[in-house]
Every structure is written in C-alpha cells, then in structure tokens.
Amino acid sequence: MQKPIQSSGERAYDILRTEKANPLDAIFAPKSVAVIGASEKAGSVGRTLLWNLISNPFGGTVFPVNPKRHSILGIKAYPTIFDVPELVDLAVIATPAPTVPGIIAECVDTGIKGAIILSAGFKEAGAEGIALEQQILEQAHRGKMRIIGPNCLGVMSPRTGLNATFASTMARPGNVGFISQSGALCTAILDWSFRENVGFSAFVSLGSMLDVGWGDLIYYLGDDPHTKSIVIYMESIGNARSFLSAAREVALTKPIIVIKAGRTEAAAKAAASHTGALTGSDEVLDAAFRRCGVLRVNSISDLFDMAEVLAKQPRPKGPRLTILTNAGGPGVLATDALIAAGGEVAPISEETSASLNQLLPAHWSHGNPIDILGDADPQRYTKALEIAVKDPNSDGLLVILTPQAMTDPTQTAEQLKPYAQIAGKPILASWMGGADIAAGEMILNRNHIPTYPYPDTAARIFSYMWQSSYNLRGIYETPVMPVFDSASGIPDRNCVEKIIQIARQAGRTILTEFESKQILAAYGIPVVATCVSKSEDEAVQCAETIGYPVALKLFSEIITHKTDVGGVQLNLKDAEAVRHAYNAIKLSLHDKLQHDPHYSLLSTQHSALFLGVTVQPMVKMAGYELIIGSSLDAQFGPVLLFGTGGQLVEIFHDRAIALPPLNTTLARRIMEQTQIYKALKGVRGRKSVDMDALEQLMVVFSQLVVEQRWIKEIDINPLLASSEQLIALDARIILHEPDVEEDQLPKLAIRPYPTKYVSKWTMKDGTPVTIRPIRPEDEPLMVQFHKTLSEQSVYFRYFHLIKLQSRVAHERLTRICFIDYDREIALVVEYQNPETQTREILAVGRLSKIHGTNEAEFAIVVCDRSQCQGIGTELLQRLLQVSRDEQLSTITADILVDNYAMQKVCEKLGFHIERTDDPTVVKAEIDIKTFHPEN
Template identity: 40%
Template structure:
C-alpha cells in the first residue's frame, strides 16, 4: 500500500490510546505518560473500561464511546483482542494504528495466523498498521511520542527507521546527550504492513527530513524496497546499518557461487546499487549523517594529512590504508610552497608534519599551499594540544584561510576541554570536525564510498562495447529437456550449449559414452585434451579424480578414461554416469582464472558473482556481488571490487586482460538469468581471461522445476522492458522507433536540447534554461522502470547513431494510483503529430499498469499542449496556487478518446 494513509500515522490530529493504564511501569502507563507529556496539541483519548481517568484525562470504556474518530490508534492490549479492535476502529474511520503488543508473527504459526487476522480486519478500511511488537513512533516536531521509550527525543531533521526498538531507544539516548535531533523515530517491529519501502517513500518527500538512517535486520519485498531506496537516495543521504553480517545461510549451496554468496553480501550489493551508504557501528551513523549533510564534495580517495604531531599523522595514515583509501602524493610545485612556509624539520612528505609548535599562521600557510592542488581529493587537518600553541587560534586560522574557497577539508582537534572551543568554531563554519583522527579518516572514506554508490545510482554508462545476439530458443530447448527428464542439474556439455547460445566463448567440447569413444573424440580434436567424467550427480568432479588434464594421445585418453571410470564408481556408486567429455586444452598461457556465477537469493532473486576462480575459489574468497540487470559500467564496478582486478590491469611483462570481454561476459550472464527464470545457480569456473579474450573451460547450471517466479519479475531491479519497443509512423510517412529510455541516451538528450528553441524550453521546464546539466540528464535517463517510464522516439542516422526527436515520461506515485506526465518534442517536429503519438502511447502504458489517473501542469500560454490534452480527453482547471498554470488530468477508467 506504500504511502497511502501514512499521514494518519505520522501527522495525526487526534490519537486514541487503547490499553492505557495507571499500573506503574506497565506498557500502557509508560505510553500514556509519553503521549500526554510530549507536547502534542491534539486530543489524546485513553481507552480502558476499568479506569475513570489516566494522566488526569477522562478515560473511555470502548472505541465506540470515543467522542471523535481518532486518526491514529495506539494499541497496547493482549494479542487476542487486537484483530477485533482493529476492525472496530476501522469501522469508525481510523486510518492508522500502532500495535505495540507482542505475540504475533514472532511466535510461529499461531502468531502468524493472528497477525493475518489483524491485516484482514484492517484491509477493508485501508487502515495502516505499524508493528506489531514494536516500540512505537516518535515525531518530535509534532510533539508525538507514541512509544514506551524512556526519553523524549530532540526535534531535528534526521529520520531513524529501525526494526529493533532497543536500537531506537539506544540511539535516542545517545543522541539526546549530544543534542542530536530527529524528524522521526520509527520502530517497525514485525512489519506486518508498514515497512522500509513505505517509509523511504514517505521520508523522501518529507521537507522536514534532511537525511534518512535505517537499522535493518531483514527486508520484506525486495523490488519495492529497491525502488523506494533508489528514489530516496536520489534526493537525500540514506545511511544504513544491518545486523547479521556473519550470516552463514549459504553453507548448504551446491555450486561455488552459491557457497560464496553469503546473504549479508547480497544485502551489501543491494545497498550499494541503491545509492545508500552502509556503516558498521552506531557511532558511525551520525558521523556519516553530519559528514554528508555538510555538503563536502570529493572526486576521489586521495587524502592529504596535515598535523602538528608526527605519530598521530602516522596513525591516521594506518587507518586510511586499512579503510581502503590512498595517501596523496605531493608534487614538486607544492613541495616548494611548503618549503617556503614550514620549518626545515618538517616531514617533507605526506603526512605533512608541521611540527609541534605550529602556530595558527603555520596552519593557514600550509593550507594555502594545498588548496587548489589536484594531487589530492581532500585535506585532513589535525591538531594535538600543546603548551606552546593555542588550538583555538589555529582553528580560527584554518577557518579564515578557507573563506571563499570550496576545498574539501576535514578537521580533528584532539583533547577534551581544550578542544571544545575549536570544535564549536568549526561546527559554526560548517567545516566537518571529529573527536579523533581515526573518526575523521572514516568520515572521509564515508564520502568516498557514498560518491561511488551515488555514481552507480546516477551514472550514464556507455553502450555495451559490442552488440551480441542471443538464441534464447536454443538455450530454452536444452533446459526444457533437462526439466522433462526431472533433472535439477544440467550436464557440463548441456551447460556449455546454453552459454554458447548467449555468445559466451566455450572451449571445444565433445561428448563420449565409453573410453573408446573418448579416444576417438581426442583423435578428432587432434591436440592435447582434458578428460572429465560426465554425470549430473557429480558437481565437483575434481574432488573425486574426475578430471585429467594435458593428455597428449588418444591411447592415453582411453587408458585414463578406464581408470577414471573405476575410481569414480568406487567413490560415488550412487551417481549415474553418462560417460565423458573431451575438450581441447585451452592454449592461453598466463591467462587469469576467473569465476562468473549466479546464485538465487530467496529475497533479492538472482545475484551475480565475479572473482578469482579455480579449484581454491572458496579458500581464496576473492569475490564481488552485484544485482542484475548489468551494463558495462556496473559490470566493471563489480570487477573493480576484487583483488584479481589489479592483476587484470597487467603487470611486469603481462599485458592487461581483455577486461571489456570479461565485463561483457557478466552482462551476457545477467541477460541469460533475466530471460530464463528456471536458472537458479550457474558457475563458469574457470573463465580464462588474457589480452586476446575470454574462454569458459567449465560450466554448471542448476534449474528449478518449475521456475520459482516467472520471468524478470524475480529480479529486485526491473530490467529494461524491451517488449515496449515498437515502430510508429506519422501522417507524413516518417517512421520512428518508440522505445523506453536507456541510461546511455544522455548524449542524444543533450543533442535534442540543443535543437530546442528557448521558448519551447521555457514552456516545458517553466523557466529559461541555457543548458541541460549532467545531473538532470542523468536523472532523465537513469530511471527505475518499475516506478517511472519514459518513451523516446528515435531515428537512426547515416552513421548508425540514434537521433532523438521526442520524449514522454510518467512518474507514478508509490501507490500506483496517479502518475504525472511530461512530454517534449524537438522544436522542428512541432505540429507533425509526434507529440500526440507519444501521449497516446504513454497513456496506454499507464492503463496497462493499472494506474487510475494521469495528470500534468501546463502553462496557460502553451495553447498547443492544452489543445492536444483536450483532444485526448483530459479535463482542465486553473491552479489557484500558481496563476498561469493549468492542471490537466485524465481518468483511465475508460479508454481515452477524442471529446
């Protein structure tokens, strides 16, 4: 249901407390005290048939006896009373309830059945449920403390959403002592209804919320969560902590990929793809919020460290390297500037030790030499308290030297009382400051990781380096045959056929039923071969001697096949053996052994894995995970998170590997599991990679019978909807390809913008614009196809490049009830019917998605657009808040048509 009726939960005008109590230390008594003493300016109505008043306020015996219908009900009664209470409140018109009571889904089947009864009671009334088994909800800015927390949190602009009530109270306690305030503190508890996705949608649009902090144990609906998280992270920082980092649920997996894809690693990949920043400790949470909120912009991971204490600088360096950052270099020009202002005994390197007696002027002179230098991405300034220099004076000098300059600087003034004034000065000047250098370094790395994740969210990746054709029909034929046989695993021979159908190079492989046939296959190949046992029951062949390499003659192949057969039958008498595969030994001396795979996560669906391959893959544990669908940049980013990535760049006499081909293999595998939902595990191990290309030596594929979730619906991120592509023709005979927008369309959007007249730009954007920024173009092209849709009309030019002539888009609300449209046609195409075609197509798409209404805003002077809207069946009305703007809308309950 997403944001529907969440205002009743978070902005109620009246509250009923059902189960209010006077019994000391009871939940009902603590919640009552908090509700009555937090400053809420609406009526709070306690409900308890056994009490006359609570907290000096008249008590009501039943919900029916309440004098007005409460927007929000807080329920603290025994679990078996809750379903009927929810029904009765819903019948009165209450739109939200917080169920603090425990004893539901966490207790097993009976509790889950009771929880379902609560949901069934709420559903007819569109009533939202927070909880059950939750601490409650606090909205300090509205004086709402509907919880049994022990503190009233301070008003601020950070939203905290957590499953654990203990985490909420711990953070509230910690934050109150440090004067950190919140817009919302929400305990989700059992998440029977309201979940992370709902609240991310709500907080993204909340003007009182500057940053969103999540404490996650588990999420419920992966695609809903990813869609909401990506939308929120585009607008404000989203920082997440997740417990359970040592989850070992993947131990039972059969494939290498399944064993390596730990559940927490999947969450990590999802958070990264959604543009969020993950931190580990609670104290990091607010450091990260404050750092990101300061607006410090960095472009890389190279840090320059300025300190008046050499040992402290070394310790900061250790933390930097351990966290994955880089110590910046100092070029000759900067070195000369520093020599001119520092004592001869300075460190002449980074960390820049300016010596213990450093005055404020020395700090300022050092910063002046560094500001503007492109050899670093940020400066960390450290001050250790000494008797011969004033720390506050040094802080003022640093602040003064940075006035009028936009340079990333972080500070750490050590000490307790001696550093208080300096920290206050930095905070007042919006310069990030931290109690210790290690916290400052971690804050810098927060910025580094956040920037990278935002790039993944907002990037405009290049087109796939080469187009590849897939033969989905051939791949499906192999998989359908295995399913018809009742087999879960494809043989190596079958798996390679599937890979070949998707353009993944595989080593020449022949199938042999007997040792004599294996010898004949080797004779046909005509060069040294590898011999492998062929059995769908044996997943890891090398573990039982089912692999022999570098066999030179057919006679040797026959002898080794006989010995292999005896050995395997002795070790695995239960296995059905089909025979052997004989494959040419790959001639790739010095090639890197990689692994590319897929595991099916029960929550996020298919998860891709890349790393260093070979038989020791589980021991080496060099891996990176990502969610499909992939493009080139996302594939390369996955690769860059592994240790083997550095080797793939080349070293000494070894040239760089064909990394575009490795990335393309990841993209092809991504497409394969997007197209064929029956695939639940896949390994290509090893995938050989050198400077000439890639080659799959071994492969295994596991299928589910039937597919657990059909098609691309199982993906946490909706892939490019190719089925929406179609050709359209205008009345003048001109044809265009109408297709969904792609991330790589940014260049053609810029070209189209350059062909627009200033007047057309003003009519479309309601303001003059000389150029389209990269950020806006990225936002237009990098869309979440699950929530937004943009269709572009393109024609191919003589050079094979697409040219953009028009674009139409809709953005649906999280409830999928209404969608706002926008349309733009290139100025030289106005009046030719393209706008009408685009609008017709997007309306039909909206109708197919079940959207009830499409609306938009049009300048009154844009008579062409208003006339087209009238022709399409839109109604119109003047916008009272914005003179000159007309609101147009069309109901999709009936087919659109001319009026």
C-alpha cells in the first residue's frame, strides 16, 4: 500500500497535540523572580510586593534589586539585575516611570522573558508617558519579552502560590480565571471573593495593556487545565481582532463572561447616513461579544454567578423556563424578571398538565409558574419536578421554596439532589429565607444545583444562560453555501472599482443614487429600474418608457437624504404630473438653500446640488420596508445593520448590528434580533418573505462591504421585501475622503475569507482542481472526505485510529471548517465533477499558529485515491507561502517515523528532520527565511 502524505499538528480538538511552552509561562509559572524597586519602606509598593512573594511560597527564588541596600526584609539584595547570580524568569518592576525603559533594556540583556510593570506615569500622564511606553516596547521586542502593565496591580497564581502584586491578601485557589483592567476593582473583587468563597486559577490586573492584551490571556487561560471559566472586567477592547479571535476559540470549551464599563454611546453619530445614526459603539461591542460566544452581564455578582452556574449546569437549548414554587408571589416575580431579561415562560403541555392534576391539590395554579401550594412536602416537590422536567416545551427549571408551616427546606433539598444533572436541562433553585433554609441551600450547592436568595435573580441567571447558548450556537451551526451567478459575471468588481475611482478622482465622497444602485446591481442585489433625467422632457420620456405610475427623486452629488429637502415625488400618473413634480423638487431645494441654515452652507456647490431627477417605476407589491446598511465603528471598523426601514427608521429604532463577514447562519442571527423578523416569517395570513433569499442577500451585502474598502458608509433604505421578491428602492453610498490612502483604510475586526489563496491547479494525472481556504459551508464535504480515508491514512494523520463517527462529529467539524483566518489557514483541494457538477474535497492542508509565539504547525491529509499526484507537495509549498505572507518565523510538524513520504516532501522543500524524545516520532522544522518557492 502506498504511504499516504500526512502529518500531525491541528488544534486542541485533535486527540494528539504537541505540548508547547507558552511565553507567558515566565509570568505565571516562574522559577525565579526579581523585584526591581524592592524596599524596606513601610507601606511602599516595593515592600508590599516583596513581602507577598516571600510570604506565599511559589516554589521559586526571589531576588530583591535595589542599588541602595545590601538586604531587604532579611534577604540579600543586588544593586542591578546584572548582579543577580541566577537566570531570572520574571522581573516585577516598581520604580519611577522614567527609569523603566532602561530597566527593561537591562532585563532583556540578561535574558529575562517576562516582566510586570506596576509603575504608573505612562500614557495616562500624557505625551511623555507615551514616549516612555514606546521605548519600553522597542527594548522588549528586541528580546521577545512579554510585559503585563504598566500601571497595574500585578498577577496572582493562587494554585501555585505566586503573588506578584501589592494587594493586601492572596486570592483563594479555585477554577475561575479573572482578568481586570482596573487595579482598584481587583482589590474590591478580592475582598468580595472571600465573603462569597470564590476561588481563582489566575487573578490578573492588565493595566494599560502595553504588550500583553485580552487575546494573549484568553488563549493562556484557555489552555490552562485548572481554569474552568474566564471572567473579565473590561474598560476598553484594545486590539479588537486579537480579542475576538481568542474569545471565539476558547468560548467553545470554557465560558467567558464580561462586564464592560460604560454603556453610553460615546461614538460620534454619523449624520450622513441612516446607518451611522443608528449604530453606537456599545451596541457594536454587544454584537462583537455575540459573534465570538462571549456573555456580557451588568453586575459583578452576575459575573461570578454565571461563572459558577455554567460550570455546574448544562446550558439550556432554548429560552423557555418552567417555574416550580410553593408560593404565588415569588413565582410572579420570577416570571417578570424572566421576560424582562429576554426569556420565556414555558407552556405546559396537555400531558404534563394531566399528570400534575393527578398529583397536586385541585387548587394548584394550572399553569406556569406551577404553584404546588404552601403545604407542599418534599415528596410533592420531587414528584412535581419529575413531571415538569419531562415536558418537551421546557428548556430549564427553577425551583422556588419559601419556608411555611408544612415546609421542610432541608429534606426537600435532599430529595432534589438526584436531579442536579437531568435530561440535559439546567436546574436552578431559590431557597428564600434566613437560617431555616441555610442547611438546604448548602446541600443543593454541594450537589451542583446553584441557589439564589431571590427568585428574580435566578430567573435572570437562566436568561443569561440562554444568551450564552444562543451566542455559541451561532458558532456551531452549519451555514448554507451562498449562491453567486458566476456565468453572468456577478459580482462585477471591475464595474464597482470604476464607479468608485471616477468619484474619487472628481473629489467626491457621496455617490449618486444611480451610482449606488449600479454598485448593488454589480453584486447581484436586485434594484428598481432607474433612469437619470436632466430636464423635464427627459423625465417625461423616461416615465413613458418605464410606464406609469412613476416616482421622481432628486439627482444630486451632495444631498443624500432626499426626503428632507422635498426631493421625492411619488405615484405620478401622467406626463403633466411628472413635469409638475420635476419643478416642485427643484423649487423645494431652492427654498431650502435660501431659508435653512444647514442647507444654505451648501449653496456654493449649487451646480452639484441639482443635476436633475431619477425616474423609477412605482413598485406595485405589498411588502415590508427594511434597512440594510454599514458604517464605521472606532473600535471594530465596518459594522452591519439590519432592521425596519422607511422614512421613520430612526423613530422605530428596530434594528440589530453584526460584524462582517456574514454567512447564512450569521445573517439569520442578525435578523432574529429584530421585531420585524416575526412579521417577515408571516403573520395574520400574510405569506412569509423568502427568508432564504433574504439571508443570501445579507451575505452578498456583507461581501460587498468586506471587499469594497473605499466605501465608508452604505445603506439600502428601503429594501422592499415580500413573498415574491426583494428589491432595493433606494441606496446611499459614502466614500472615504480623497486624502485617505489605501493603507489608512479601516480594517475589519474579523478577518474575511482570504480570496488571494484561491487558485486553479492541475494534478499529475491532468485532473483540474481548485485549491482554496476552507469555509464553514464545507462541513458536508468534509464528512464525505473522511469517508474516503483508509485506516492507515487516519493513523498517519492522528498517530492512532479514530472512528469515523468521531471524526465527522458536528462539533468537531464545525471547529475545523469555521476557522479564524487570523489564527490559521486550512487549504482544501476541491474537485468538481464536470458531468454531475457535484463537488468533493480531495485533501486538506492546515497551518495553525502556536499561541503566544510567531511559529506555526502544519498538517496535511490526502484521500487515498488521490495520493502520488503531487498534492502533498503543492499544499505544503502553499502553506509555506502563507507563512511568509503572515510573517511567521518557524514552521514545524511532528511526523511518524515510518511516514517516509511526508518526510521526503518536507526535505524536498527545505525542512530539517530530527529525532525527538519519542522514538516513533520525528520533528520537521523550517526557518521561513530560508524558504524559496519553486518556480
């Protein structure tokens, strides 16, 4: 049998994974620490820091550094870092800001790989502080040093005993990784954690995030086996792409809960477009969190409550909660809180109701909340719970107990213990009262049933759990392949580029309605027929060609909101009406220029204000007016908007926001968050809008925004949607200013599909194929691909056999297909049968960056029947070219020692092959600088 061409090196979802040292280990798991600025002065940061390190043994050595003292706290001190007799892993710096760049330079010279800068006085102090930060970064990059801070509290690793902070106490060890930008909040959280008995796997104060940011720490804690959940106090997002990339990957296995300060809309409104007026930076942040599976909460208690409940209970599959209570009032409170937080009361099925009728007294509530009455004993509670939990309409249960004469809180809790993990539904409890319920509350908590003193809190926590499920489900769902009519030349990018360049060369930033619609049409978005007329006679001629009734709209290179200046005339039924409308638009604009201060400022550009009118047919179909748009956010770049459109769009404020690029799943998600979505699916006898077509249109619109980076703002308002068709009645596009250079254009927060890596190629036997990056829509093709692999192919790829059922599991293939192109690139070799037009994948090559480094691992697997066709060599060569484009330094792979074919391919392309500690495995490695593509 021919040796297949494979290698190992995918991501965490693979069974075998090479352990790699993370640069942040120098900070979180140092073997030696230098305290630079250590002091004997009572109450000083340097003294508190040194005392914390030596009084909480972490298994390493501490070296005080102070040029003025021989010893500090009884420990020998050293004048400089050069005088320390051993290699130091971590330097913790507590000296005045101006001294820090020089200290960092000395640390780099001695080989220190990690530093925590506690000192303040940097960018928060103004220009001088910013200059100091730049000097620090230059020195750190020279030695590949990672830095936390400056202006931070420090870092604790409670499980190992490391306390590199100047906090007054050490955090309890536990399973929560806590990251905060606020040092003051850290100390408050620390005090709170002792009262609430919350423990931490890591406790990190980030400070100014000069170097180490959210993404670095999320990846690090994601790989940490002791961290079960990550909670974050955030003041600013920093590197948005890094955060989103890390959070999306880690949130699939560990919950990430964020509290973000500042919900007010701080971003300036963009008055030139409806979309700009409707999007605020905080709403965009919410959309970003949804996109990567992060849960946002509003209070510190919710932050840790969610960390606890998501570690103890399964996430609900839907928003419907069943409430079981022995008192009506608490049940009503829970219901109000549930609905206010976006949850739903689960309807009780007929079967459930019949079973409860047989169990409960006649006066039970006969609905949800299920009031089992105040005399309920433990047996009534458990039997009612057994019935309610089986109801298919319910996604979770909340059990409320108020101490009454017949109530036994402790015994009821004992009876509920077996239901801690039942039917994949979360079970929450609210034991209300004081000392009488304490024992029962403790029993429930010890058995992984979270308890809350108030039922409204528990209901809100359930809604948060559903939000978390909803966010993650968007990552797991397999989208549908978007439809493009390549035969008709759609999208016509050349047409769009020409329109934009003509406008830019003329110094214009606003495209006319006609130009805007041409761009939409170039991407296959249906637009209403539009005829430009520069005189009354031309308008009449256009109207008669189109057919009455028609609409006339102002044709201008300056004004975007035509209705604001009386620039729209509708339902014109004859030539006379068209002539009258033409002059009415012209007169109305003239009146605005004369009397409205806002428009009078434009009078100097009169020649561009009125260029005539556009004539369009009146669309004779009933439908819904929608708005689809995109504008810029200061933190996340281009963002998308969908909602109820028309003239009152800013009044209704029914809209949702998402980050591009979209696929069909994400397109549906943004629509689901609006009120109009329910109507679009059909109400009161009206047919549903073609939702599949609307999803496709959203995906195409997203692609337009992603590809046409010169577009600053764009909206379609209205997009008329009915069961028969979708059609853009009006469009508005604003370009970036003429003085903006291409390298200054805003970047997307999420890297789009890398089309530059798509190209045709021919196998040795002459078979034409396409090599392209993998897409989320490829999951069905990947299922078929795995069916073509022999046991030997699987063994060479994964180093042991994995059953087909495991390899094609939806959760696994989702992670393989729906990748972050900023973190990894997977190239597939696709063959399309010319007769049947069916597609299949013949091979996959994957390049994955290693967290915290500038290195990557590669993996290649080729289906058995396509081996020996040069595919392995071609894929590896392309992955090396990707590595060069991404400015990576080193590429490695572990290869089974008897996989000679893969080793031969690596050697051919310049890899160095060496033995490892495992006699069955060799390591292939190449310095990208030495790679030279074959001609």
